Amino acid sequence: MSVMNYYSAKDMAAAFRTVRNNTIKIAEEIPEDKYGFQAASDSRTVAQTLVHIAMGTRFATAVHGEKLKTLEGFNFYSFIHPIIAEEQKSRSKAEIIQLLRTSGDQFAKWLGGLSDEFLAEQVSFPAGAQPPVKTRFEMLLGPKEHEMHHRAQLMVLQRMLGIVPHLTREQQARMAAMQAAKN
DSSP states (O other): OOOOOSSOHHHHHHHHHHHHHHHHHHHHHSOGGGTTOOSSTTSOOHHHHHHHHHHTTHHHHHHHHTTOSBOTTOOHHHHHHHHHHHHHSOOOHHHHHHHHHHHHHHHHHHHHTOOHHHHHOEEEOOTTOSSSEEEHHHHHTHHHHHHHHHHHHHHHHHHHTTOOOHHHHHHHHHHHHHHHHHO
16 A cells, blocks of 8 residues: 655654754753743753753654554553653753754654655554544654644743743844835
8 A cells, every 4th residue: 555645754854853953042042050940840940841852752763663553551651750850860051952952863864764654554542542543644743743832831931031032033033124125
């Protein structure tokens, strides 16, 4: 059976790289002495959020790298505990940025090499889950979506720290250029 996705694995990898590069830009712009900042006492710090993002591809590579056909019996909590422990480790800004680069490059390279047939395979979820089945393609969009969710949190933290996020600055510059071109 030949399957054609209009959004290929290479497209997914390129989109993931774009998202990761924007995350790295945020990590670079936040001063290291602000990496301990958190919006609330029960939320992640900047550093923990960045490490969480760097670790965010591990679930996808575990499920799809092992070519699991079902998540029935997959112990998510025992899987996630070592990742949570990684978030708690003390790391320098440079170490965190390198972790983001390395994990992002590895995931994008792996993702870009997947076949349309593999992306079309279905993975079933435990009884009661909705939907009960997803394609690998649908599931592999998840790491990018997850990262964008947390990157939005980082952009709010940037604002709280008095930093205008780079994407906002770029949009403001485009708008100013369009306005200047009208005059």
